[in-house]
Amino acid sequence: xxxxxxxLWEEVRELSLGTTPQIDRLHTPPTPLQFLRDYLSQxxxxxxxxxxxxxxxxxxxxxxxxxxxxxxxLSSSTVSLHLTPTGQADSLTAHPSNxxxxxxxxxxxxxxxxxxxxxxxxxxxxNNSGARFVAYAQQQNDCFREEYTALAGDCDSHISWATExxxxxxxxxxxxxxxxxxxxxxxxxxxxxxxxxxxxxxxFLLLPPTDVHxxxxxxxxxxxxxxxxxxxxxxxxxxxxxxxxxxxSVNPFGFSNEKEKEKSKFPLFYNGPDPFQVTVKAGEIxxxxxxxxxxxxxxxxxxxxxxxxxxxxxxxxxxxxxxxNFLQSLTCCKPRSHNSDSFIIENVSDGDEIIENNxxx
Amino acid sequence: xxxxxxxLWEEVRELSLGTTPQIDRLHTPPTPLQFLRDYLSQxxxxxxxxxxxxxxxxxxxxxxxxxxxxxxxLSSSTVSLHLTPTGQADSLTAHPSNxxxxxxxxxxxxxxxxxxxxxxxxxxxxNNSGARFVAYAQQQNDCFREEYTALAGDCDSHISWATExxxxxxxxxxxxxxxxxxxxxxxxxxxxxxxxxxxxxxxFLLLPPTDVHxxxxxxxxxxxxxxxxxxxxxxxxxxxxxxxxxxxSVNPFGFSNEKEKEKSKFPLFYNGPDPFQVTVKAGEIxxxxxxxxxxxxxxxxxxxxxxxxxxxxxxxxxxxxxxxNFLQSLTCCKPRSHNSDSFIIENVSDGDEIIENNxxx
Numbered sequence: 001x002x003x004x005x006x007x008l009w010e011e012v013r014e015l016s017l018g019t020t021p022q023i024d025r026l027h028t029p030p031t032p033l034q035f036l037r038d039y040l041s042q043x044x045x046x047x048x049x050x051x052x053x054x055x056x057x058x059x060x061x062x063x064x065x066x067x068x069x070x071x072x073x074l075s076s077s078t079v080s081l082h083l084t085p086t087g088q089a090d091s092l093t094a095h096p097s098n099x100x101x102x103x104x105x106x107x108x109x110x111x112x113x114x115x116x117x118x119x120x121x122x123x124x125x126x127n128n129s130g131a132r133f134v135a136y137a138q139q140q141n142d143c144f145r146e147e148y149t150a151l152a153g154d155c156d157s158h159i160s161w162a163t164e165x166x167x168x169x170x171x172x173x174x175x176x177x178x179x180x181x182x183x184x185x186x187x188x189x190x191x192x193x194x195x196x197x198x199x200x201x202x203x204f205l206l207l208p209p210t211d212v213h214x215x216x217x218x219x220x221x222x223x224x225x226x227x228x229x230x231x232x233x234x235x236x237x238x239x240x241x242x243x244x245x246x247x248x249s250v251n252p253f254g255f256s257n258e259k260e261k262e263k264s265k266f267p268l269f270y271n272g273p274d275p276f277q278v279t280v281k282a283g284e285i286x287x288x289x290x291x292x293x294x295x296x297x298x299x300x301x302x303x304x305x306x307x308x309x310x311x312x313x314x315x316x317x318x319x320x321x322x323x324x325n326f327l328q329s330l331t332c333c334k335p336r337s338h339n340s341d342s343f344i345i346e347n348v349s350d351g352d353e354i355i356e357n358n359x360x361x
Numbered sequence: 362x363x364x365x366x367x368x369l370w371e372e373v374r375e376l377s378l379g380t381t382p383q384i385d386r387l388h389t390p391p392t393p394l395q396f397l398r399d400y401l402s403q404x405x406x407x408x409x410x411x412x413x414x415x416x417x418x419x420x421x422x423x424x425x426x427x428x429x430x431x432x433x434x435l436s437s438s439t440v441s442l443h444l445t446p447t448g449q450a451d452s453l454t455a456h457p458s459n460x461x462x463x464x465x466x467x468x469x470x471x472x473x474x475x476x477x478x479x480x481x482x483x484x485x486x487x488n489n490s491g492a493r494f495v496a497y498a499q500q501q502n503d504c505f506r507e508e509y510t511a512l513a514g515d516c517d518s519h520i521s522w523a524t525e526x527x528x529x530x531x532x533x534x535x536x537x538x539x540x541x542x543x544x545x546x547x548x549x550x551x552x553x554x555x556x557x558x559x560x561x562x563x564x565f566l567l568l569p570p571t572d573v574h575x576x577x578x579x580x581x582x583x584x585x586x587x588x589x590x591x592x593x594x595x596x597x598x599x600x601x602x603x604x605x606x607x608x609x610s611v612n613p614f615g616f617s618n619e620k621e622k623e624k625s626k627f628p629l630f631y632n633g634p635d636p637f638q639v640t641v642k643a644g645e646i647x648x649x650x651x652x653x654x655x656x657x658x659x660x661x662x663x664x665x666x667x668x669x670x671x672x673x674x675x676x677x678x679x680x681x682x683x684x685x686n687f688l689q690s691l692t693c694c695k696p697r698s699h700n701s702d703s704f705i706i707e708n709v710s711d712g713d714e715i716i717e718n719n720x721x722x
Contacts, residue, residue: 004690012683033393037528041402042679167398210683318403322373322571323684329365330691 032165050283060154074114080139082107087134087181104220142172184296186248191312193288200306206276209291219244290315393526411644421515435475441500443468448495448542465581503533545657547609552673554649561667567637570652580605651676
């Protein structure tokens with residue numbers, strides 16, 4: 001483990017982010033200046049309490065708790081539905097032709113009438129408990145404004161203090177409807193993200209971009225789930241020709257039941273500072289800064305759904321981004337090969353060199 | 362030379378700063394939001410034209426061109442005066458007991474009636490042209506508000522858009538009165554700096570904090586000039602016990618006439634991108650971001666003086682600062698020893714390791 005990287009992880013917490021797993025909680029909405037100065041400029045997350053987020057004034061807060069309202073409003077809408085065997089999409093899973101190694105599996109995506117999507121989400125159970133699939137209505141392509149136009153009036157089209165601070169409207173607004181089985185693995189986005197939960201709860205684990213080495217980003221062969229309605233089974237197809245996707249190797253809740261094995265594979269993750277943890281409840285808004293690694297789970301409301309809207313604003317590719325890319329170009333551990341989840345952890349002691357990493361993008 | 366560092370220097374320019382030696386010039390004052398979003402948050406300098414800086418409305422713009430006004434207003438004031446043999450203070454010079462090596466020399470500082478200070482600045486000539494000293498009225502301890510209270514009404518006590526953006530008044534306001542012989546060597550400050558020139562011109566060379574390795578920051582023994590009015594000579598006294606000061610080794614205008622020797626000693630400086638260059642004329646304001654390396658020369662007005670006021674605002678020690686400290690903890694060249702200006706430049710080829718630097722603070 002390299003002491004210089006450890007110093008970086010600690011210093012950014014001591015100077016700016018705080019040394020506990022909590023993030024700032026605001027009880028009044030920030031002014032655009034406060035948002036820029038205290039959070040966006042510093043690449044620092046916060047959560048805005050429901051009473052301050054003004055989301056409680058959204059019609060969505062009451063209307064979307066009624067499934068019949070949604071079914072009625074979206075009766076003629078077709079939406080993007082993601083199907084997976086277990087709720088983990090854009091996630092690492094056993095390679096179909098080499099179960100000792102991992103691949104990066106994307107969901108089976110299909111367009112479906114909204115009522116079918118709701119039925120599928122309600123029917124979702126883990127396939128090892130007898131059911132067929134886990135469905136998640138979402139698409140990170142501005143789906144709220146593209147597919148859910150009938151709901152446009154139910155929540156703000158943008159977050160006003162963020163829009164004024166950033167100087168432009170959101171690049172994309174995405175809607176997410178799922179249940180507790182859907183989980184999003186650690187990744188980062190090149191957007192400033194305002195994440196509003198409307199019903200249910202979202203549970204985030206967050207790590208700042210300075211901690212990139214703790215994610216063990218490696219390249220994995222891309223694969224897609226293909227679901228057959230006929231057989232009610234999934235097939236996992238690895239792309240041919242092979243395409244490698246850089247992805248975080250760490251699953252904070254473990255790929256296996258062998259916690260000790262995970263710890264020995266990802267010591268920088270397990271031995272470093274705890275991830276920041278935050279639960280975003282209905283009516284609350286999380287500011288998730290650009291380039292932060294985030295892992296998301298969710299809890300449903302009493303009818304079994306979690307619904308959220310997130311606003312993606314363009315990030316600035318400034319000195320912070322250049323620093324990140326430089327940092328990521330250095331590493332202290334090397335993968336043995338592509339298509340493998342086992343790495344050689346170099347015996348780098350305090351004061352030794354940071355060694356070359358030549359396989360990341 | 363390490364390709365990863367070179368990539369960093371290039372990327373920050375391509376993404377944010379621009380690839381020419383010019384910085385942004387604004388013709389209208391930024392709003393607090395624009396200043397925060399487009400410059401402070403991005404750690405990016407700009408110059409504000411005289412017509413937009415509102416400095417033309419300062420009484421100082423006309424009043425301070427009259428030396429008799431200044432002498433009258435400050436007739437009972439005592440000010441800090443810096444004396445050096447050649448105009449270079451806080452600068453590297455030959456070590457008095459070992460002329461083959463360098464030390465870090467600070468000016469002889471004395472308090473003087475303002476009229477004596479003006480006389481001294483007017484009498485300043487390089488000592489090799491027969492005169493005794495170069496005088497510079499300045500002190501970076503809030504001297505404008507401490508020593509020049511009689512001039513307080515002549516210019517703004519703060520820069521309003523910066524104060525609103527940063528959320529607080531300046532930590533220090535400093536006045537500088539000198540002539541073309543005074544020069545400030547490459548260094549950085551832990552402040553956001555708004556630098557307003559009132560008469561004459563200031564010529565800045567600027568390098569972003571990402572370029573820290575190009576400055577060859579090394580530790581030099583601290584020394585002070587001591588001036589004797591009796592003999593009209595300077596003595597350079599090295600502190601005992603020795604105290605090492607980390608300082609930029611590069612003088613962009615050369616310590617010697619041997620340009621090729623300088624280039625071979627500081628290849629990262631000479632072979633990398635040109636410094637940003639900006640001349641700040643009377644009435645203009647430079648935003649000099651925190652942690653930027655800057656080298657300053659000046660041209661006098663027609664009576665032989667350059668007068669400037671700069672506003673130091675507290676910087677945020679955020680993720681950018683943590684990234685900088687991490688970057689600075691890495692290096693690709695090693696000094697042979699303390700008390701030496703010659704270094705071993707490691708033969709680090711593209712793709713090789715960045716090696717340990719254990720002598721910087």
